[in-house]
Amino acid sequence: MTDPSTAPTKTVPALPDAQTVTEVKHYTDRLFSFRCTRPASLRFRSGEFVMIGLMGEPHPETGKVKPLLRAYSIASPSWDEEMEFYSIKVPDGPLTSRLQHIKVGDEVILRPKPVGTLVHDALIPGKRLWFFATGTGFAPFASLLREPQTYEDYDEIIITHTCREVGELTYGRDLIEDLKSDELLNDVIGEGFRKKIKYYPTTTREESPKMGRITDLMKSGEAFEDLGVPPLNAQTDRAMICGNMAFNLELKDMFENYGLEEGANSKPAHYVVEKAFLD
């Protein structure tokens, strides 16, 4: 029998950068959102992402545990007292197969080093701001839609969100509905801010009022007709893209044809792109 006083210790150390979960909402069997406490020292620009995660399993021999971290867009605006994230549930995904089971009071790891290109600083001034998202790519725009600067800088904000099924639009739809009663935006911008928002959700598989990929709907001109705006041009339009790789590349190609140039933090221009996930 092993003497407990000499057995190797397998205690899990206190979590570094631990934050406490304050709210969890599930939307579909593939999507959920959660809120957690915000590190006191964390400053970020709306639209940026951080690394978040959970501790991995202890190594069977050494007992050592390493954090399992993934990039996540911050879905809450820069002024929020808490942090919000909008997440996929990948059934066999190393992180999200576990993260999807978090509950209020649990701890998550949050590395307080925000980065990203989907920020106002990476765009030059314009009149109309477009957000193009697929799936969880809506997350950075959930942050920017609650950021007063978005409404200070632009006359019109158009948010397009393409998902396979109607239920996958719920997080974005609820958020835009809640903006109607957003007191901070009302106080800072005035009640006219609501009139600046145009929301254009589409589905590709399940039947909904507007079906189709946004790229196809733009190529045919249908999206512009529905929205009552002309196709994008470098004088008036600025855009942020956050979707899967194929979506990002197709839109980039279309934007170059419209005469828009890609911007970056170091060189602001007409549009910016970020991947919603790695592949």
Ligand SMILES: Cc1cc2nc3c(=O)[nH]c(=O)nc-3n(C[C@H](O)[C@H](O)[C@H](O)COP(=O)(O)OP(=O)(O)OC[C@H]3O[C@@H](n4cnc5c(N)ncnc54)[C@H](O)[C@@H]3O)c2cc1C
């Ligand atoms: C800059 C950046 C920002 C990101 N922001 C978010 C975010 O706000 N919310 C979020 O859920 N994920 C986001 N991701 C993806 C995230 O980092 C993880 O990939 C995701 O949480 C799954 O982790 P996992 O360990 O369970 O599976 P992984 O091993 O990371 O992924 C397994 C597979 O699942 C698929 N997948 C991963 N993420 C997604 C996704 N979001 N939507 C659809 N399919 C996916 C991919 O095919 C991937 O190969 C972001 C990625 C990048 C690069």
